[in-house]
Amino acid sequence: MIDLEIMKTVEALKGLSNDQLTAIQKCSEKLEFSQGDRLFSEGESSAHLWIVLAGEVELRYDRPEGQPNPIEDPISFISKAELFGWSSFMPPFEYKLSAYGASQKCVVVKIKKESLENLFENDADMGFRLMSHILRVIGTHFYQFRNGIAKRWGHDIMSGW
Amino acid sequence: MIGNDFLQSVGIFKGLDENQLSAVQGCCREEQHKAGTKLFGEGQQASHLYIVKTGQVDLRFDLPGRPTSDKNTISSILEFKAFGWSSLVAPYKYSLSAYCASQTCEVVKIDRQSLTGLFEEDNRLGYLVLSNTARVIGKRFQKIEKLATASPVSMVKVIVHLATCGIVAGARDVMNALMEEMNRSGRADINVESSGCIGQCPTEPNVTVEIESEDPVVYQKMDAEKMRQVFHQHVLGGQVQTDFVLDKQ
Numbered sequence: 001m002i003d004l005e006i007m008k009t010v011e012a013l014k015g016l017s018n019d020q021l022t023a024i025q026k027c028s029e030k031l032e033f034s035q036g037d038r039l040f041s042e043g044e045s046s047a048h049l050w051i052v053l054a055g056e057v058e059l060r061y062d063r064p065e066g067q068p069n070p071i072e073d074p075i076s077f078i079s080k081a082e083l084f085g086w087s088s089f090m091p092p093f094e095y096k097l098s099a100y101g102a103s104q105k106c107v108v109v110k111i112k113k114e115s116l117e118n119l120f121e122n123d124a125d126m127g128f129r130l131m132s133h134i135l136r137v138i139g140t141h142f143y144q145f146r147n148g149i150a151k152r153w154g155h156d157i158m159s160g161w
Numbered sequence: 162m163i164g165n166d167f168l169q170s171v172g173i174f175k176g177l178d179e180n181q182l183s184a185v186q187g188c189c190r191e192e193q194h195k196a197g198t199k200l201f202g203e204g205q206q207a208s209h210l211y212i213v214k215t216g217q218v219d220l221r222f223d224l225p226g227r228p229t230s231d232k233n234t235i236s237s238i239l240e241f242k243a244f245g246w247s248s249l250v251a252p253y254k255y256s257l258s259a260y261c262a263s264q265t266c267e268v269v270k271i272d273r274q275s276l277t278g279l280f281e282e283d284n285r286l287g288y289l290v291l292s293n294t295a296r297v298i299g300k301r302f303q304k305i306e307k308l309a310t311a312s313p314v315s316m317v318k319v320i321v322h323l324a325t326c327g328i329v330a331g332a333r334d335v336m337n338a339l340m341e342e343m344n345r346s347g348r349a350d351i352n353v354e355s356s357g358c359i360g361q362c363p364t365e366p367n368v369t370v371e372i373e374s375e376d377p378v379v380y381q382k383m384d385a386e387k388m389r390q391v392f393h394q395h396v397l398g399g400q401v402q403t404d405f406v407l408d409k410q
Contacts, residue, residue, distance in 0.1 A: 087299070089292070089295045089296075089299075090295045090296055090298060090299025090300075090302065091296055091299040091300055091303070092299070092303065096302075120288060120292075124284040124285035124287075124288045125284045127284070127285075127288035127292075128280065128284040128285075128287040128288040128291065131287075131288055131291040131292055131295070132287075132291060134291075134295065135249065135250055135291050135294060135295055135298075136250055136251055138250075138295055138298055138299075139246075139247070139250035139251075139298070140250075142298055142301070142302055143256050145302065145305065145306075146235060146256065146257070146305060147256070149235065149305060150222035150233075150235060150257070
């Protein structure tokens with residue numbers, strides 16, 4: 001069981017009442033991983049939202065050799081109290097990157113997306129607060145991705161002139 | 162005046178009831194722009210969310226000291242689609258510039274502060290709009306991802322409809338112009354085909370452009386000049402030439 005006090009430190013869950021946190025707690029699972037362990041793979045169905053409670057998780061492309069990455073450097077490290085697995089809230093509902101344990105030990109919370117959406121349907125306040133945060137994370141990744149593409153195309157245009 | 166029926170057709174407002182749509186309507190303002198007009202610039206405060214009502218808007222990255230160009234287009238936004246959603250996401254700054262890409266375009270401009278005020282008053286409205294926005298971003302993500310990774314080979318097919326009705330209306334001139342532009346471009350990977358009548362004789366010559374992951378676009382009443390424009394702007398540049406598109410009705 002995840003401690004409510006720990007849940008309160010998570011950025012995405014800040015401002016939620018004890019009742020709301022308890023509801024989320026009921027659809028969450030606490031897991032531990034070692035460095036190099038894979039949490040999920042790129043392309044897998046994204047049925048969960050994840051939060052780091054301790055340690056660090058690395059997100060990266062994990063494509064077979066010869067298959068190009070969409071952008072050069074998407075690697076990011078997710079630290080304590082941060083959220084990942086945001087692709088569970090947007091089509092095609094598949095993880096865009098693979099996730100690996102990046103510290104000797106990392107503790108994460110895995111929240112079933114379907115249960116979370118049911119909670120949102122019954123509690124619009126919770127839905128609005130959490131979606132605001134999730135959208136911010138999605139937006140950051142989208143900007144990063146789009147900027148990577150624009151940078152590459154911009155470079156091609158400049159060098160082609 | 163924007164009606165609830167228009168807002169209902171916009172993906173990010175899916176699921177809103179009549180009262181919620183009316184509330185959103187109160188934050189809307191319409192604007193008309195001419196080809197090439199800059200609606201907003203990269204890095205500016207994202208004070209509005211936009212919806213294309215008619216025409217096309219291109220989202221482009223700007224290069225220092227260079228004029229804007231189709232080559233800088235990252236996404237083309239067509240009717241009923243929203244853009245400028247940076248207005249809903251911190252740090253509330255537009256990440257690309259928006260340009261009117263059709264002869265004229267009409268857009269609906271929604272004031273960010275008024276809209277987020279509605280979200281605070283009605284959390285369900287806020288939840289629905291933000292969830293829908295996540296879905297819209299997801300689809301754009303997929304589109305851009307495909308553009309970034311796909312090989313251009315066999316992605317594009319141009320079909321000139323060369324039935325008797327089409328030939329009488331001038332389809333051969335259209336085909337000749339297309340082949341000339343193809344040769345000039347050196348893009349041997351673009352597939353050019355001819356086919357029969359599509360059952361729209363009064364709108365001949367017709368040309369269909371199929372780009373992978375996009376809906377096919379049928380152009381009407383084409384001539385050599387229009388074909389050259391469609392080839393450069395749509396086939397090579399990815400921007401649908403809405404002024405020539407066959408009216409589906």
